Amino acid sequence: MGNEQTSIRIEKLETLKLKGISVYPERFSTNYDLYEASKLEDGTSNVRVAGRIMGIRNFSKLTFITISNIRGSLQLLLKREEVGEERFSQFHNLLDIGDFIGVEGRMYTTKTSQKTLRIESYMFLGKSLRTLPEKWHGLSNVEVRYRQRYLDLMMTQDTQQRLLTRTKMVRAIRRFFEDKEFLEVETPVLQHTSSGALAKPFSTYHNTLDTELNLRIAPETYLKRLIVGGFTKIFEFAKCFRNEGISPQHLQEFTMVEGYAAYWNYEDTMKFMRDMVLFVLDQTFNTTTINIKGQPINFSLEWDIVSFRDIILKHSGIDIELYPNVKDLYQETVRKNIDLDHLDIESMGRGNFIDLLYKKMCRPQIVKPTFLVEHPIDLSPLARANDNNPTITDRFQLVVNGAEIINAYSELVDPIEQRRRLEAQARLKSNGDLEAMEMDEDYLTAMEYGMPPISGWGFGIERLLMVLTDSTTIKDCVLFPLTKKL
Structure with a gap:
């Protein structure tokens, strides 16, 4: 000093x-x-x-x-x-x-x-014992801005506005759910297995219990246990942790809002989530039209609904239904000169491969709010299969400006089918797919006591804020992003 x-x-x-x-x-x-x-x-x-x-x-x-x-x-x-x-x-x-x-x-x-x-x-x-920086506004080293966020908040109006917007947005989301009679709950961060999403967990160790534990990647299976226990409408603001690559759209520690409603299906949730987004925009920005990439997007207009198969066909010329085998599908992408970087096809499931194809070819093209539906079942181990076509699920994602904002589905409540799917995931995991799900016997036991029809959703606060404020990186949407140790 x-x-x-x-x-x-x-x-x-x-x-x-x-x-x-x-x-x-x-x-x-x-x-x-x-x-x-x-x-x-x-x-x-x-x-x-x-x-x-x-x-x-x-x-x-x-x-x-x-x-x-x-x-x-x-x-x-x-x-x-x-x-x-x-x-x-x-x-x-x-x-x-x-x-x-x-x-x-x-x-x-x-x-x-x-x-x-x-x-x-x-x-x-x-007294301030240090002089406030004069050249902060021209600071090109963004790591310094993140590491000394308190100075960034003092000196940069954009940062102040964005992070105040985050607080307003959280308040609006909570108010929306509470007004609709949803109950806020909390579930454990330390878990024996890492289920509820396809992601690699952070692991830790409990000294007294002498056991390995994971930080949760999602609150899903515990929230569903609460539905088994008699709750019908619940939500949680859940800190989640995913040990994955750093990118402008991903944080390793983030806040997820996840919720479930007994007796609903994914179409009920679709309407509910649209209402929520419009409410949050109105409460946070006093308008439902916001500028994204320099063009005004009016969220109160109808939102497109497009299937996974149709959007991949549109942007890549490949009909994924013609290729039930991942190797055949890979060969077709090679024939079409679609470069999906260095892939380990041996360990990758068909669902993850299709997801990669979609993320590379389709997702960046979607700007207006769009519901993506009919995801392949291999991509949705906890979602309910469609009654008319069991290879797809009753699921939707809301995509805006090339980012997935909300993920939701009619939940799988059949414990026998759930066991079969988790076993398939466990096989992928043992073959080296680090993002596949683990077996979760405790959750299966809860399911075996019986579940009503359920629909649920999840979305990241930071991702939503990033899209609604047209930010270039998700790190700008959290108060203290993780930085390298000096």
């Missing part, structure tokens, strides 16, 4: 102490937040606010000061004749940009039409 600027600031701190001023006061009573004060009428008196000094403009007998916090800022006026010589010079000699102050005064509007608080008294509330 030892640079010249810091030494000067520490000296100022010592001077404040010598003057008998409390340098770490315990509290300051405010009666308005900064964004509220900036809307007050001129002449409003006894206004008490506090914040961090972000700007100081000195003139001979007066000084304009800007104080701010995450939700807004306010201009203050410090006049020598109004606070007295001692307090005026004390401010200039001992306070710096970055320090915290509390002030009391009355509101007025300057000649340049800026709402301003005329300071009648002020109180020192905290």
Whole structure:
């Protein structure tokens, strides 16, 4: 911490102490937040606010000061004749940009039409021992922005807005579910198996129980146990962990909202999720039209519904139904000069191969909100098979701007069929497919006690925020993304 600027600031701190001023006061009573004060009428008196000094403009007998916090800022006026010589010079000699102050005064509007608080008294509330960065806005090293997110929040309006939007969005989602009589629940993060999704888990160790455990990749099988136990409409804000590659659309630690409704099917959920997205847009942005890639997208218009088979046929010219064997399907992609990078076809199931083909050829082309339906059964080990075509599932994904936002299905509730599918997944796992599901005997036991018809859904908060704010990377949508250790 030892640079010249810091030494000067520490000296100022010592001077404040010598003057008998409390340098770490315990509290300051405010009666308005900064964004509220900036809307007050001129002449409003006894206004008490506090914040961090972000700007100081000195003139001979007066000084304009800007104080701010995450939700807004306010201009203050410090006049020598109004606070007295001692307090005026004390401010200039001992306070710096970055320090915290509390002030009391009355509101007025300057000649340049800026709402301003005329300071009648002020109180020192905290010293910044480091100088705030001047070149933060031009900072090309994004790792520094993520590692020192507190500075990014102070200095960058885009970051402030996006992460405040996240908070508003979470509040709106929770309100939507609660208004529809869904109950919020919590399920374990530490689990013996990692089921509920196709992903590689993080593993950990429980010393007292002397056992290996995984951090959950999804809350799914525990939420379904609650349906067995008698809950009918539930949701969870679940921290999940997936030990997978870093990309602009993936986080290894993320927040998933997952929920289930007994007696519904996936078409009920489709309507419900559309209503939720429209509600969240309205509550968060006060509109259902948002700009994505420079074009306005009106979410209140009809959403397209397209099948997995049709979209792959459209963008690659391959009819996946003609190739029930993964090797034949692979040969067809080679014939069509579709390069899917270096693949280990021996260990990859047909479902994962089709998924890869879709992600490479189709998903980036989808911009408007689109429901993708009729996923192959090999891709959906926990979804219900379609009554008319058992090779596909009653499932949908909502895709917007090349990103999967919501994944949902009519759930598989037949324990015998579920056992068969998990056994197939376990075989894939033993052949080297790290993302295949494990056997989960405890969950199968719960299923054997009986389940009603169920539909469920899951979506990542960060992914949704990324799409709705048209962000280029998902790391911008979390307060403290994981960074490499220095």
